[in-house]
Amino acid sequence: DAPNVLTSTRAAVAEAGLAHRFDYLAADMLTAELTPSSYDLIMLGNVCHLFDPATNRHLLTRIRPALRPGGRLAILDAVPSDDPDRHRQLSHYALGLRLRTQAGTVHSLATYRALTTSAGYGQLSAVQVSDRPPLHLLTVTAVTGVTAAR
16 A cells, blocks of 8 residues: 555554554555465455456456465445435445546446456455445455466
C-alpha cells in the first residue's frame, strides 16, 4: 500500500496486538515485485472499485502467484444489492466513482466471480459485513497448478 496508508494500518494492527503477524510492503500494487509463495493472505480493501474489470483481472492475476499454497485473497468492497433502496444508495456512490476516477465502478458479485475464476482462483465466498455502506468480504483461495485464462 501507499506509505501514508501503511502508517494508519500499522497503528490499527498494533492496537489489536497483532503486529507480529503482519508484514508490510509500501509499493504500487499494479507494478510491485512480489515474491512467489510469500503470503498467506492478500487483502484488497476498498480497491477494486477504483478500476475497470480489465485492470482488476490484471491485478488479481499478478498477485495470485504471491500466495502460498492454500493462501487466500480477501476483497473488501461495495457490491450492488437487489434491494432497490440499497441499490439507489450504491448508484450515487458509483456516480461519484465515475466523477473522480478514470474507470472506477461498482462491480457485481457475478463480475467478481468471473474475475477471480479467470485469474486462477477457486470458488468465491461472499459475506455482507456492513449494511451502510453495503460492504462485502469476498474470499477465494489460489488454485495451485492453474494458469490464468488469457
